[in-house]
Amino acid sequence: EEFYYRVGVLSDEYGVDWYVHLVIDRAYILGSIDRKLAETRGEIKVSEKKVDDDLQRARITLYVSVVTVTVMLTILSVVLVLRIIKPLVVLEREMAAVAVMRLEAVNTRRPLSSLREVRLMQVSFLQMIRNLVEYRNYMP
DSSP states (O other): OOEEEEEEEEEOTTSOEEEEEEEEEHHHHHHHHHHHHHHHHHHHHHHHHHHHHHHHHHHHHHHHHHHHHHHHHHHHHHHHHHHHHHHHHHHHHHHHHHHTTOGGGSOTTSOOOSSHHHHHHHHHHHHHHHHHHHHHHHOO
């Protein structure tokens, strides 16, 4: 066991020096504090474990969220690219047909694209085809 020990000298009125020895059992004085300190250390360990577990779950959630958002954005970008490319591919094929004067190969009744830039190209191209058809009617 551990003890606190202190020696003090007391002089009385007769000139006698009294040596006082004070011995205190540490467990008696600080036992409850030591128990509370050990209990607090245990609670801190449990709390640190919980924080580490929560952090690990948060990391997993973050990784899953990032992957999910990345996949969704990739799918969305593919859909948007296809939506833009499809009318352009049709327009390219029709331009190739017009280049060799096969004006009948062009579908002039198909719906226009909902994308403004593509729609403007389609409108101009269809106007060009109407003008070529009219011009061809005047040629011998």
